[in-house]
Amino acid sequence: MTTTPERPRPGTDPRTLAPDALRQHLADELERVRGRSRGLTTDVLDEAELLAQHSRLMSPLVWDLAHVGNYEELWLLREAAGVEAVRPEIDDLYDAFEHPRATRPQLPLLRPDEAGDYLALVRRKVLDALDDLPLEAEPDDPAVPPLLRHGFVHGMVLQHEHQHDETMLATHQLRRGTPVLPATDRLPAPAALLRSAEVVVPAGPFTMGTSDDPWALDNERPAHVVELPAYAIDTVPVSNAAYRAFVEAGGYDDERLWSEAGWRWRCESGKRAPAFWFREAGQWLRRRFGRVEELPDAEPVQHVCFHEAEAWCRWAGRRLPTEAEWEKAASWDPDAQAKRRFPWGDEPPGEEHANLGQVRYRPTEAGSWPAGASAYGVLQLLGDVWEWTSTEFTGYPGFRAFPYAEYSEVFFDDGYRVLRGGCWATDPQACRTTFRNWDHPIRRQVFAGFRSARDA
Known part of the structure; x- marks a missing residue:
């Protein structure tokens, strides 16, 4: 047989x-x-x-x-x-x-x-x-x-x-109209026992990017050593409940919390909450693929732009991580002094590791997927929501466009901000610890959230 x-x-x-x-x-x-x-x-x-x-x-x-x-x-x-x-x-x-x-x-x-x-x-x-x-x-x-x-x-x-x-x-x-995509509301996700809200990543060098991953794209190359001071980073992405507290505390009306560009966007757009949120009869609701539902407090917040993420961090006394800080927390194994292709190791993503691949049409609760933790114990670095970083998109030292400049190079140094980690809609084929996404800092239609950091 x-x-x-x-x-x-x-x-x-x-x-x-x-x-x-x-x-x-x-x-x-x-x-x-x-x-x-x-x-x-x-x-x-x-x-x-x-x-x-x-x-x-x-x-x-x-x-x-x-x-x-x-x-x-x-x-x-x-x-x-x-x-x-x-x-x-x-x-x-x-x-x-x-x-x-x-x-x-x-x-x-x-x-x-x-x-x-x-x-x-x-x-x-x-x-x-x-x-x-x-x-x-x-x-x-x-x-x-x-x-x-x-x-x-x-x-x-x-x-x-x-x-x-x-x-x-x-x-x-x-899109407006009759829902055509599945709700997938009842699919479970493995939960982790959170020992702390943040982890401290010690000072030291790590290898950023890659020179040998065969399918890595040009903006992920070449590998280069980056020296970082110690910093602390959230164990999980910022949740809807945590972000709602900022909204209800008047965060959208406090100019001190926003950068100059962010406050200009807030005033010109008139936004007062993440995209697709609305309040009705004293309750926060959201629209998701044509369905209206109660806002799930435990899920990572999504559909926020860079300016909103930055303002929340300032309100919370924190900041967005840099792209290098995000990648070190996701990819570096301090014991082996080696790079991991995925936070958990080099094994390709399985159903136990992350919320990827459009299996669910929503993020899973912050604090899920313990098998997907990085060497530092940070969770949900791949999947659930793209995560804004504070870094402007540009090429690494020694960057070479391949196979065409329009994939990455034409977007360098033009105000785009880097997002990392993929989301629930990202396929495992297009997600790894070195993968870089970028968008305008005002964009909210992408499935983006964030986690925060601080100096240590």
Whole structure:
């Protein structure tokens, strides 16, 4: 009797897979992410909803759907396999730099059935080409170009589509109308026994970033040593209850708690609470994917912008962690003096480690997932909510754009703030201790929260 080998988990280091196993893993993951994309678009919404712009902050969902197919064609067919362009005439329509989100509904976009046919054609050609591509390589093997080494370009395309799926989930949250996504309210999460509200990370050096993770993106590279003084960081993300106390104490009306830019945003926006919160009959409620529910005090706060997170920290007598402080707490093993790919070690994420992968459509309670703790005992560093840091997005010392400047470099030093750790909507394939996200400090549609820190 033969048994079917267990499929590698998303987030598996591709260097651990034999060539045939790596090809099968790539094919499986390409199919899995496409199923996720369909589940957020053509499987649940009609053509009118897919073509509609549900918020000027976001693209029509059908734009995202065709865009991931066009990106796949550009990189896996034209660049990696040298295959002739399938539909070069649509490249401009789906170039994110050519057309701001607010204007995309006016473009002659592919309709949902056309987009589906295009994606299917591209995918057939990608799978046909996969068997002939040289993916395996020893370090610096000149026979395999860096774009193909260990399936890097396939990993880049997979992560890109998962990131757009997360963006599509943000569009669903902004959408009005009948709920189409599951509530998943009753899925349990393992709870931890919290011994302290914060942990102190001793002073000393650690290795930030990576130079050898095969699917790490250019802004995660290169690895470099950073020396940090001692600091304390929250064991868990800031909860709705803790943030509600700030709201009810008048935090949105106290100019002293806000930076100059933050106070300007508060005054111009008129905001007085996180996005999707509202008060009715003396009770705090929130809207989540078309459903109204009582605000769950124990969950990490989400849908707050950088300015709101910073103001809460000042009110609490604390501050946001720097990006380096966040990564050291998440990735460094002080006993082994070594880097961890995930807070718990190098094993790819499992269902016991973190709230990732759109299994739940909400964060789990602050203080969950003890098996996912870092070496310092910090919880929920991956999953649940993206976490704002105080750091402006820029390149590391020795940064080199690869394979194109528009992925990271064009956003450097332009006021974007770094977010870390992923959220409940982030796929394990696109989440690790070195992964960097960034956004404008006024953005609230992302599934973002924060934890606080202080000097020690």
